Amino acid sequence: MPLPAKAFQRWLHGIAPQASTADICRISGVKRTTLAQQLVRGKVAESTVVSISRAFNINPVAALATFASYSELAGSPVLPTAAELVSQIATMDLLSAVIARSAGAAGGGDADRPPPAPPLTPAPHATSVKNWVDAIDDGELRHRVSAATGIAPQNYSAQLTANRLTPELAIATSRAAGVGLTGGLVATGMITESEAGWPPGARQAALDALSDGELAALAGERLQALGKTLRRQEQDHQQTKTIWENLG
Amino acid sequence: MIEILQWSTLAVCCAAAVARIPSAVRGENRSLFYIFLLATLAILLSIDGPYVAIDGLLGGINVANLILRFVLFTVIFFIGLRCVNAFGADKQRRWLVGRPGLLVFGLISAVMVVFFAMMDSFSSSAGLSAVYERSTRNAHLVEYYGAAGRAYPAYVSLVLLPAMVKAVGSRLPGLVRAGALLLAIGGVCLTVSLLFPFFPAQLTPLKFVINYGAALCFVVGLAAFWIARVRATQSAPQKSSTAK
Numbered sequence: 323m324p325l326p327a328k329a330f331q332r333w334l335h336g337i338a339p340q341a342s343t344a345d346i347c348r349i350s351g352v353k354r355t356t357l358a359q360q361l362v363r364g365k366v367a368e369s370t371v372v373s374i375s376r377a378f379n380i381n382p383v384a385a386l387a388t389f390a391s392y393s394e395l396a397g398s399p400v401l402p403t404a405a406e407l408v409s410q411i412a413t414m415d416l417l418s419a420v421i422a423r424s425a426g427a428a429g430g431g432d433a434d435r436p437p438p439a440p441p442l443t444p445a446p447h448a449t450s451v452k453n454w455v456d457a458i459d460d461g462e463l464r465h466r467v468s469a470a471t472g473i474a475p476q477n478y479s480a481q482l483t484a485n486r487l488t489p490e491l492a493i494a495t496s497r498a499a500g501v502g503l504t505g506g507l508v509a510t511g512m513i514t515e516s517e518a519g520w521p522p523g524a525r526q527a528a529l530d531a532l533s534d535g536e537l538a539a540l541a542g543e544r545l546q547a548l549g550k551t552l553r554r555q556e557q558d559h560q561q562t563k564t565i566w567e568n569l570g
Numbered sequence: 571m572i573e574i575l576q577w578s579t580l581a582v583c584c585a586a587a588v589a590r591i592p593s594a595v596r597g598e599n600r601s602l603f604y605i606f607l608l609a610t611l612a613i614l615l616s617i618d619g620p621y622v623a624i625d626g627l628l629g630g631i632n633v634a635n636l637i638l639r640f641v642l643f644t645v646i647f648f649i650g651l652r653c654v655n656a657f658g659a660d661k662q663r664r665w666l667v668g669r670p671g672l673l674v675f676g677l678i679s680a681v682m683v684v685f686f687a688m689m690d691s692f693s694s695s696a697g698l699s700a701v702y703e704r705s706t707r708n709a710h711l712v713e714y715y716g717a718a719g720r721a722y723p724a725y726v727s728l729v730l731l732p733a734m735v736k737a738v739g740s741r742l743p744g745l746v747r748a749g750a751l752l753l754a755i756g757g758v759c760l761t762v763s764l765l766f767p768f769f770p771a772q773l774t775p776l777k778f779v780i781n782y783g784a785a786l787c788f789v790v791g792l793a794a795f796w797i798a799r800v801r802a803t804q805s806a807p808q809k810s811s812t813a814k
Contacts, residue, residue: 558740561657561658562743562746562802564656564658565656565795566799566802568599568653568656569599569602569749569795569799570598570798
């Protein structure tokens, strides 16, 4: 749910009373036409608030929490669950971890500790939204979200498949799953892990805590999903090519 | 108003055919060039002035109208064939080029030719309106002849419709889906044109809108596929150059 322009203006006045709209845009990197359009329509996107608050060194979550529709974000952040943390590790990083561990095991007695795996790429990754929802889903989660927000289940799935989720739905999903409210905002890339209050190295720690079996099974699932997506893309590509050959 | 529609449809068709010449010379999908060319000819023959002139050369007994119908059949057949191949609609192929498809084509053509032969077809006029007004018998014959002429295009577009609807709802590029949507709309227009005999007289302008609207939908829809490919092949080298 985008933020009302009036509340946005009030907030902006609060953090930068002297700055003109042009200044704000220059500092925050928000396009001037974009902001003008959002103000004219009376609805300001959450991402605009996030960009501006970053430019003024304000925590974006705290900034969003000043708006009525996001007031529940206020207060101390709930730490993410281990499953959430692991869900925000890119598939390729999981696979590197598998390889690194097996290399360490093959080294046997010679190497006491496995070679250090490369640092994890920052969240979000290509399927982070869907992986996050899968990680917190108890089997009924999608049902509860659609009942609570009124979104049709197929529209919700479509957003997950496209690796998108509106901030409003992301928070509604967290609430329905009973986890920290900012997890979905991290998974959609709206805010960073540290902005959400995730301790540094938390994802790496969660990864290290996985047993070899858990890691292998998880990496296998991800790889299978990746294969499916790639195959579908190839099919679409092939179909498009056939159309060009016949009608192009 | 109707004249503007007729001539602008002709212009669009003609432009598409001309624009297609370079790729036809290069040997890319020549049949599309022929489709546009024949469509231009068909539309030319459906406009009053050119029709009377051309029919005059052919003896003034409205043979041009019969030619127009068969040109239309050819155009729609090849559009259908191209689309069936392009969209991999193998189930529908049988109904177009298989025995059932050819049977429908033969039957409709035969009926149309018989009706044409039975009427007193002299004195050229587009849409056979002069023949229609001569006697009740002729009026009926023109009605049946026209219905037969509309039946085959309607049949082909009905065969194509499921594949088009499926393509519109697919994950294909936007322009391809837009093209499929236009072909589907054109097909629906052709099918609605089967109901023309039941249209009251005051709706005659609507008939023209449906006829030429269908032609425009088909031509613009085919052009959309083509533009989509041109765009895709143009943007591909750009992408690789920025990647360097």
